[in-house]
Amino acid sequence: MPGYHALSEAQAIEYARSIPDLFSKNSELVCREIGDGNLNLVFHISEPASGKSIILKQALPYAKVVGESWPLTLDRARIESEALIIQGKLCPDLVPHVYAYEPDLALTVMQDLSDHVIMRKGLMDGNRYPLFAGHIATFLAQTLFYTSDLGMNQQQKKEQVKRFINPELCKITEDLIFDDPYTDSPNNNVPPAIRDAVEAVWKDQALHLEVAILRGKFLTHAQSLLHGDLHTGSIFIKADSTKVIDPEFAYYGPMGFDIGAVLANLLLNFASQEGWSAxxxxxxxxxxxxxxxxxxxxxxxxxxxxxxxxxxGVDRVSKTAGYQDWYMKEVLRDTFGFTGSKMVRRVHGLAQVADINKLEDEAAKERAQRIALAIGTSLIKFNRQADSIEQLIEIADKAVH
Amino acid sequence: MPGYHALSEAQAIEYARSIPDLFSKNSELVCREIGDGNLNLVFHISEPASGKSIILKQALPYAKVVGESWPLTLDRARIESEALIIQGKLCPDLVPHVYAYEPDLALTVMQDLSDHVIMRKGLMDGNRYPLFAGHIATFLAQTLFYTSDLGMNQQQKKEQVKRFINPELCKITEDLIFDDPYTDSPNNNVPPAIRDAVEAVWKDQALHLEVAILRGKFLTHAQSLLHGDLHTGSIFIKADSTKVIDPEFAYYGPMGFDIGAVLANLLLNFASQEGWSAxxxxxxxxxxxxxxxxxxxxxxxxxxxxxxxxxxGVDRVSKTAGYQDWYMKEVLRDTFGFTGSKMVRRVHGLAQVADINKLEDEAAKERAQRIALAIGTSLIKFNRQADSIEQLIEIADKAVH
Incomplete structure (x- = not known):
């Protein structure tokens, strides 16, 4: 990309000064790079005099998780920025505000959410967020409805599908979620203690069939503009506020994939309570x-x-008697399947979760892994018969009794 | 579009002369405009001295069927040309060869197929084409497989989805096939003799639910690069040759939509035998x-x-035991549903078929219309239970006994 270079902290400050109406002209600005360094640089820039602060997020042209050898398109910064703007129009309180987007630098300038915590950490600390269910339900309903053929002009939706074609980041999901965990792939990180359970996953043909069908939906079902990576590490939270961040995996896919990502990560924490609870x-x-x-x-x-x-609803045909009930049941079933898929990959796939991996008691960790795997595989195998969210909860409860 | 102007016959000849290695330098060329004038100009240009001939197809910026008031994108010429080129690589004998494509003029230069007849006319004349089933089965298998996630690189497929986003032409299908026929729309042309049967279609809620589900698939299921309008008027045929033409409706959609278009038009002719057979x-x-x-x-x-x-197959996961059987059954079921949808719209929708409408005996025409409607609605209502192509044939046979 011409003009692209990874910013230094000094350059990040210089850029921040150039944004109109944000900081005072000659005031001191302080910059820290706070990214986990996986895929992006994240600069926190603050003005001590006023207490104002912002985030500059710059995409790197490679994924550091596997070294610089895994190049990644900078176009994901455009996708992230455009997705944030769409989400921000639909639910302004539930995503960070975008101040600016600089295509040449793959740079998005957004609201600082340092007063929030990453939800995964909040759950690991045993916090409860009574407003979260309502907030995330609204995020899901608003973004999934208004970007689908049900809630937006169906021809404009097609143009939006085009803008969110996202091959490289989808490929990561296709491999790491829907392929590697079900075969003895070098990309897996199999915990030795549960190797027997993982090998059972590799041999379970009924499970593989359901995963193949779910993967097919991820590949072809352009239902709504998804966040695409909606785990509890992509959610900033505090008691009265929920903010969904990092939609760089955004693309048009099945609604159940986003809903399932949220539920899966709550259930991974559910499993990890083997170790966290006193x-x-x-x-x-x-x-x-x-x-x-x-x-x-x-x-x-x-x-x-x-x-x-x-x-x-914008569509006469969608008002057909019985169609909404049929549709919601399909979304529920997809949600079961994708919840399960998102759990299984976090047990023995490449990228796992701190909820389980940070457990220090090895016996508790093993129990948590086995519980997560049991819930995940059960949900996947049951997905096409699901009728009610209570069945999902029953499957989870059964795995710990 | 800058530089675009509709060609005159003289300009068409001038353009044809500019194509390298086709006609002799100063030979006489003869031009006739032979389009049906709906959406395109079609110039037949021949060189009497050599017997060589070509077709110049130029998109018009409007649909004449409803006057100049229905503007249509010229981008469909690009889509048609690119689809023909992809199909030509996969099954070179089954589509016209493309000599040139001129984006500014929305103009495609292709092989002249004047020695073939339009298949709809061939069937109305009572001809039989023993090689057709094999030809069209190959066209369908090759184009649908190799443009899907099963047969091509899944990331390149996403880029191809982007190139074939085709909102305006899809809108025609969405309205005329999946909406208008099921409601008292001014776009319908209801034959007075069968008004009772058409009103029954407008009231049949079980039918409407299936149509809503099928329409949802047309809107969201990016399975393969479809021809998009594969009726017997889009097929040139003679005893030993089949050529599929006019893929300007090409887009990524459900495979069953193309297969269903072929079967529907054979079944419309089947219904019309009330009048054609002696x-x-x-x-x-x-x-x-x-x-x-x-x-x-x-x-x-x-x-x-x-x-x-x-x-x-390019995809490890697609080799999962049981997946192919599940997948083929889904394609069969979609085929039932789309076959039915393609039939119903041809009975009382905006655009009907000559097989039925050219019948001179009003009683025979009415019987043909009722048969077509009975087969179409039965296939739609049965689609999600279908297990075998024999059931489709039984439904057709039952409607004429």
């Missing part, structure tokens, strides 16, 4: 909080989505 | 020829598609 009572109580959150997310999502459909 | 015996015999052709098309298509999959 005793059986607190474990039971926190798990009940998590399953109630899951119930609330689906229930509120479904109610809001149906209400948007009834009040703002 | 007597009951010849009617029975020609219908048996048509249903045998349908059986052969599906059987050969399925065999060739499975064989391509087994030998040239």
């Amino acid at each position: 005793d059986a009572d607190s474990r039971k109580s926190y798990r009940a909080y998590l399953t109630q959150t899951i119930r609330d997310i689906w229930t509120k999502f479904e109610a809001e989505f149906r209400s948007l459909w009834n009040e703002h | 007597d009951a015996d010849s009617r029975k015999s020609y219908r048996a020829y048509l249903t045998q052709t349908i059986r052969d098309i599906w059987t050969k298509f399925e065999a060739e598609f499975r064989s391509l999959w087994n030998e040239h």
Whole structure:
């Protein structure tokens, strides 16, 4: 990309000064690079005099997770920025505000959310977020409805599909979520203690068939503009605020993939309570909080989505008697399948989760891994028969009893 | 579009002369505009001295069917030309050769097929084409397999989806096939004699639900690069040759939509034998020829598609046990549904078919319309239960007994 260069902290400050109406002309600015360094540089720039601060997020032209040998398109910065802007129009309180986007530098300037914490960490610390279910249900309902053929002009939607063709980042998902975990791939990180359970996954043909069908939907079902990577590490949270970040995997795919990402990561934390909870009572109580959150997310999502459909549906045919019920059941079934797929890959795939991997007690960690695998595979195998969110919760509860 | 102007016959000749290595330098060229004038100009240019001839097809910036008031993108000429080139690489004998494409003029120069006839006319004349089933099965298997995630690199496929985003022409299908026929729309042309049957279609909620689901697939299921308008008027034929033309509706959609278009138009002719056949015996015999052709098309298509999959599949996951059987059944079910949808719209929708409309005996025409409507609606309502192509033939046979 002509003009692209990775910014230094000094250059990040210089760029921040050039944004109109943000910082005072000659005030001191402080910059820290705070990215986890996987795919992006993340500069936190603050003005001590005013207390103002912003984030500059710059895409790197490679994925550091496997060294510089895995080149990655800088176009994902455009996709992230455009997705954030669309999401911001639909639910301004639920995503960071975008101040500027600089295509040549693959750079997005956005609201600083340092007063929030990453939700994964919040859950690992045992916090509860009573408003989260409502917030994320609204994010899902608004973004999935209004970017689908149900909620937007169907010809403009096709042009939007074109803008969000995202081959390289989809490829990561296709391989790491829907392929590697089901075969003895060198990309897996198999925990030795559960090798027997992982080998059972590699041999389970009924499971593989469902995964192949789910992968086919991920490849072909251009239903809504997805966030594409909606785990609890992509959510900033505090008691009264939820902000969804990092939509660089955005593309048109099946709604259940985003919903499933949220539920899967709540269930991974559910499994990890083998180690985090101090005793059986607190474990039971926190798990009940998590399953109630899951119930609330689906229930509120479904109610809001149906209400948007009834009040703002753009399509005569979509009002056909019985169609909405059929459609919501398909979304629920996809949600079961993708929830399961998102769990299994986090147990023995390339990228795992801190909820489980940070457990220090090896026996607890092993139990958590086995629980996560049991829930994940059960959800995948059951997905095409699912009828109610209660069945998902039953499958989770059964795995810990 | 800068530089665009509709060509006169003299300008068409001038352009033809500029194509290298085609005609002799100063020889006489003869030009006739032979289009039906709906959407395009079609110039036939021949060189009497050599017997050589070519076709220049130029897109018009509007659809004449409703006057100049329905503007249409000239980008469809690019889509048609690029689709022809892809199809020509996969099955060179089954599409016209493309000599040149002139983007500024929305002009494609291609092989002259004047020695063939339009298949719809061939069928109306009572001709039989024993090689057709094999030819079209190969066209369907090759084009649908090699443009899908099964047969091509899945990241290149996404870029190809982008190139074939085709909102305006898809909109025509979405309205005229999946919407208008199921409601009292001013776009319909309801034959007064069958108004009772058409009103029953407008009231049939079970039918509407299936149509809504099929329309949803047309809108979202980016499975293969479709021809998009594969009726018997888009097929040039003679005893030993089949050529598929006019892929300006090409886009990424469900495979069953192309297969269904072929079967639907054979079944519309099947219905129209009420009037074309001289007597009951010849009617029975020609219908048996048509249903045998349908059986052969599906059987050969399925065999060739499975064989391509087994030998040239690019995707580890697609080799999962049971997946191919599941997938082929889904394609069959979609084929039932889209066959039905393509039939119903031809009975009382905006654009109908000569097979039925050219019947002079009003009683025969009415019987043909009722048969076509009965087959079409039955196929739509049965589509999600279909298991075998024999069931489609049974539904057709039942409608004439």
